[in-house]
Amino acid sequence: MPTTPHARTRARRAALSTLLIASAAVLAACAALDTPRAQEVDAGASGEAAELRLGYFANITHAIPLIGVADGTYADALGETTLTTEIFNAGPAAVEALFADGLDATYIGPNPAINAFAKSDGEAVRIIAGATSGGAQLVVRDGITSVEDLRGATLATPQVGNTQDVALRAWLLDNGLRTSVTGGDNDVLIAPQENAQTLDLFRQGALDGAWLPEPWASRLVVEGGGNVLLDEKELWPGGDFVTTHLIVRTEFLAQYPETVARLLEAHVATGEWIAAHDQEAAQAANSAIEGLTSKKLGDDVLLRAWSNLRSTNDPVAGSLQTSADHAAETGVSDKVDLSGIYELGPLNAVLAARGHAPVSAAGLGSE
Template identity: 65%
Template sequence: MTARPARLTALLAAGLLAALTACSSAAVGPDPSPTASSDAQAPELRLGYFANLTHAVALVGVDDGTYQESLGDTQLTTQIFNAGPAAVEALFGGAIDATFIGPNPAINAFAQSDGDAVRIVSGATSGGAQLVVRDGIDSPDDLVGTTLATPQLGNTQDVALRAWLADQGLETSLTGGASDVTIAPQENSQTLDLLKAGELDGAWLPEPWASRLVVDAGAHVLLDEKELWPDGDFVTTHLIVSTEYLSTYPGTVKKLLEAQLATSEWIAANPDEAKTRSNAVIEELSGKPLSPQVLDRAWSNLRITLDPVATSLQTSADHAVAAGTSKETDLRGIYDLTLLNEVLAEHGQEPVADGGLGASGT
């Protein structure tokens, strides 16, 4: 059996100590409230994520065995996606049980299923998305007649770009019709090649792709998305789970969250090593590592956090409605942070809030 990663061992020990302390306190005080979760364990957890630095908590934790060690007898299998809509399609099709994903595909999944299919159970990353463009484009007015890329129609960056262009008075089309700016959703690697060849004018991309276009293709930043958000804080990646899986196997989901916490804490304590390990996994998954310049630039734009930054989700949803990529939806119930807050409490950490969009409205 593979040795348990040291950070997971430490985290489990801390949780045990917290649990013992709670039991000791309960012996001389009122009876504790019954737990809302069960220990039901699944035989398998099928997890999706991307080969992007914005998914570093999965890149690192899956690769070094932290996730599998935490899951115990539950077999972990993984699938890599390019963008959120494809991950949602896989979840709806029963190919995966949970996935790290951006906010807008999660919103779409919730809307398409009338609030039944998915729940956001944790955050993962804040920040790390930029609009980068070729030389000669220095203002929104310069974008008229250009073609800009995004990872996929309806994904988080696609929606953000369409909403921002609309705020600048520039029209876009979902169907390729007449517009001020043409948006071409495509694979991120294709975007890099086309910009290098002079056949594309720019793109709104997550890291490390925004940095790759800057460093490897000579693009420059027209807009850093953090400039659009209070304190520069917005959700880039969070973890969603199928509602059926969550209700059937809450014990497995809790172990997944324990592994995520352990990995997040290790990344915070070891940022340089975490950056290097993430790059090694990206090389394994994509066939090519990031250059040191790209890696350093991209990593500095991210914040790894289990807080889902729920206050930014409604704004993302409003942007999607305005862009025409999603219908207006009541998002109450999209979050279920119960298990995450249990894990945080067991390790002496403050709870995170759902911005009024959870079942409890906290």
């Protein structure tokens, strides 16, 4: 018999007792943050915030927060801290909200996180956990069967500078096709827009294709009659690359380490449940999407999209520098030194308390 949301919540609430162990290690890790703001934080501060403002997307690539927020795991873990959530369509918008002090933490793709780190000279944000690997594809109309067929085509991405936008531009450049961020000469026109608009225009024949995350790649295939020209996993060693990870404002991490520990506890607990309840988790994520958008994914789209994703605590840090290099090569951003972008000590404390192996920052931060 499938477990109910309330049963899952009760079970996870019991597991949250490990917070007392994990929080002590998190406090030590956060005290070691080498930033001006961290050095100013009063060592006697409680470490718990009155409110945590969390961003994420109504996309299947954000399954961990979709499921964990909807079934109460996050609220339970945070205890007396009020959880406030906001839904975004793409990473750059979430970064803008974070910089405007409208968010404390957000699930996001790699390139917007890189941009946030670079724009603040490495001060504003830290990546504290992985969430999803995989789940991005270039889907095209009939008649396009090779990269050369894309010359003169119009392709969509979710937003300029977002993860899929950078990946598409880099892949085209590697294949001798130019794109322009500023409207200059190009071989392929990139038209960033909201994913729902992309689906509508693709159906109408007004777009030749799009590089999108799930479930939108599957929607273009199943609902729009498109064909996969490239699955992004083919470009990465072992098919493993970061699609979604969790970032936090550095100041918030330093000031409220216990709240961050509780956030990570909910994140890990939800990931454990997903791993143990694969198909039920797919349906739970779909129900959460419906609750946020009033639209539920069809079973064909859901199952196709879910099979292309892997929920993970590992931020796949080794792929991040490559993403940053791609952004610089395509003119989306300047070259950036990512040293210090990861702060994985709090996550590894939670993982250790729950009997899991640690994850690596690949030399780009603290573990």
